[in-house]
Amino acid sequence: MERIVxxxxxxxxxxxxxxxxxxxxxxxxxxRRVVVVSAPGKSSEEPFKVTDMLLMCAxxxxxxxxYDEIFEQIAERFRKLNYELQxxxxxxxxxxxxxxxxxxGESPESCASRGEFLSAKLxxxxxGWDFVDAAELFLFSSExxxxxxxxxxxxxxxxxxLDRVVVPGFYGAFPDGKxxxxxxxxxxxxxxxxxxxLEATLCENWTDVPGLxxxxxxxxxxxxxxxxxxxxxxxxxSYMGAKVLxxxxxxxxxxxxxxxxxxxxLLPEDPGTLIAENGVQSGIITGIAVKKDFRVFTLEKxxxxxxxxFLRKLLSVFESNKVAVEGTPSGIDSVSVIxxxxxxSGKLDKILEEIRMYCHPQKLTTHPDLAxxxxxxxxxIRTKGVAANLFTSLARADIxxxxxxxxxxxxxxxxxxxxxxxxxxxxxxxKAFKGEENE
Ligand code: ASP
Numbered sequence: 001m002e003r004i005v006x007x008x009x010x011x012x013x014x015x016x017x018x019x020x021x022x023x024x025x026x027x028x029x030x031x032r033r034v035v036v037v038s039a040p041g042k043s044s045e046e047p048f049k050v051t052d053m054l055l056m057c058a059x060x061x062x063x064x065x066x067y068d069e070i071f072e073q074i075a076e077r078f079r080k081l082n083y084e085l086q087x088x089x090x091x092x093x094x095x096x097x098x099x100x101x102x103x104x105g106e107s108p109e110s111c112a113s114r115g116e117f118l119s120a121k122l123x124x125x126x127x128g129w130d131f132v133d134a135a136e137l138f139l140f141s142s143e144x145x146x147x148x149x150x151x152x153x154x155x156x157x158x159x160x161x162l163d164r165v166v167v168p169g170f171y172g173a174f175p176d177g178k179x180x181x182x183x184x185x186x187x188x189x190x191x192x193x194x195x196x197x198l199e200a201t202l203c204e205n206w207t208d209v210p211g212l213x214x215x216x217x218x219x220x221x222x223x224x225x226x227x228x229x230x231x232x233x234x235x236x237x238s239y240m241g242a243k244v245l246x247x248x249x250x251x252x253x254x255x256x257x258x259x260x261x262x263x264x265x266l267l268p269e270d271p272g273t274l275i276a277e278n279g280v281q282s283g284i285i286t287g288i289a290v291k292k293d294f295r296v297f298t299l300e301k302x303x304x305x306x307x308x309x310f311l312r313k314l315l316s317v318f319e320s321n322k323v324a325v326e327g328t329p330s331g332i333d334s335v336s337v338i339x340x341x342x343x344x345s346g347k348l349d350k351i352l353e354e355i356r357m358y359c360h361p362q363k364l365t366t367h368p369d370l371a372x373x374x375x376x377x378x379x380x381i382r383t384k385g386v387a388a389n390l391f392t393s394l395a396r397a398d399i400x401x402x403x404x405x406x407x408x409x410x411x412x413x414x415x416x417x418x419x420x421x422x423x424x425x426x427x428x429x430x431k432a433f434k435g436e437e438n439e
Contacts, residue, residue: 005034006204007169007191010041010049012265013119015077016084018043019126022206025268026127031201034159036169036191037123039115040077050074050115051170051184057102058111071099078118087125094118110179113171116187120168129164134190138172140180146172148193148252155197167194188249192260196252203253203260205245210264211273212237212244215288215430219423224434226273226287229378233286234275236376236412240289244273284379284386285433290426292419293341294326294370296403297351299361300334310359311335317354321347326372327414329405336403338416341368370402371422374414375429381410390415393432399425 008022018040026032039050053074060067075095082091098114116134124131137154139147151172159165169187171179182189188205195203212234215223229237231254238247244262253260254277263272304310311328318325318339326338344351348366355364380386387406390413394401403416417425 001033002031003033003198003200004029004031004202004204005036005191005195005198005200006032006206007036007187008038008265009187009205009207010038010051011043011208012206013037013040013123014043014046015040016081018265019081019085019123021265021268022123023127025206025265032204033164034194034198034200035123035127035129035166036187036194037116037119037166038169038187039112039119040081046077048073050077050119051112054102054112054115055108058106058108061102061111062105062108067102071102074098074115078122081122085122085126087122089121089125094121107178107180109171109181113168113179113181116168116170120166124166127164127166129166130162132158132162132165132167134168134171135173135177135179137167138190138193140172140174142175144174144180146182146193151193152197155194159194159198182248183246185246186248188246189252192249192252195258196256199256200258203258205249205260205262206265207244207262208264208266209244209262210267210270211262212242212287214286214434215426216242216290219290219426220430223430227271228274228276229286231275231277232409232411233376233378236374236407237287237289240291240372240374242287242289284383285375285377286379287376288373288426288429288433289376290371290373290422292371292422294338294372294416295341295344295348295366295368296370296416297337297339297355297364297366298334299336299355299359300363301359301361302333304333304335313358314355317351317358321351321354323347323351327405329403338370338372338403367402369419370416371419371425372414372416373422373425373429374412375433376412377433378411380413387413389432390429393428394425397424397428399428 012018012022026035041049053070057067057070079091082089102111121131136158139150141147169190171181173179191203212226213223214226217223234250257277259276261272261274264270323339323343329336399417399421401415405414
């Protein structure tokens, strides 16, 4: 059975007109059979996210303070939706249950989950579809890890026989039945897991932006949208900070080979961004991203390569200090280690000392304020002159390149520049490559 799983984010469910818009989108394609909802979020009329308000109630309750004023605002929001959408739910009873849940000292996660629960109750009634509680499907171990195998089994068992269902995103249950949640923004993960377990035709993620852009709009004016990309390209760009959806939401889909379509409920006609494993027609460059505030350690040592275990000793210094290494570009008798400044904070002197002690370099320097600019594109593999174009455009913009590294899959080229040159580097690269993006 062809099935599209569609997940709607909080801003797409903020109020009555947003619910109406979602119904129109869902009903426009009969293959849209599984709807996953977030809790009502912010909009021009609603200044707060329901999740944040619930968390505040939980916090006040646990400190023994009154939370009824905030709770009343939440209740009012759901009452209004129930009334304006002409639903038949006993909203007062539902709100009483949620209030009871908070008052009885449930965990903050458990209280926060009630936003998605109520949102899905309303949406199921509005669409006339079945409601399936996420607590029945998403199963967590007592340590808080999702039991993916058991979750998939439950999803197939419960959802497969049903024709059309609405499922609340974001939460699941511990073995003892208590509720817990994914990280913030976690309804994306619920949507992806449902799509993967049901082997859906497609997973749609409806939000308030029409997909990913070739570069950050805060740096480049009006960047072109990315229409198609592959999962590894998405991974490279999101790692470098281009965020539209929860990072962990990508893995289940990529693993199951299910395409993901990011679309905007504000612009439902917009083609959005389609992400798939294969069969995507690509241009040369997909996108450009930047991450600032790295530090580079450079070691020089004659005959470094003859010292067996040299790299291991060097990297173990970072490992034992619990610092993740971003990259290790190397020369014949030199090697650099790139780490984020945040990770190294308070540990610099200790790390330098340990490197000297274990690796005996002839020269050891360290340099802060490095920004990494990544140019991502599957099409680079078969195209000559990309590197030449890249370096020429940076030279023309008078930007000094401090480091270069090409990923072994030839999916990306990384250049290190000074923090203060980072935005100009992105702008120069965008100008150089914008005509060659995926169409
Ligand atoms: N409502 C939750 C949050 O605000 C989860 C989600 O929207 O995905 O983080």
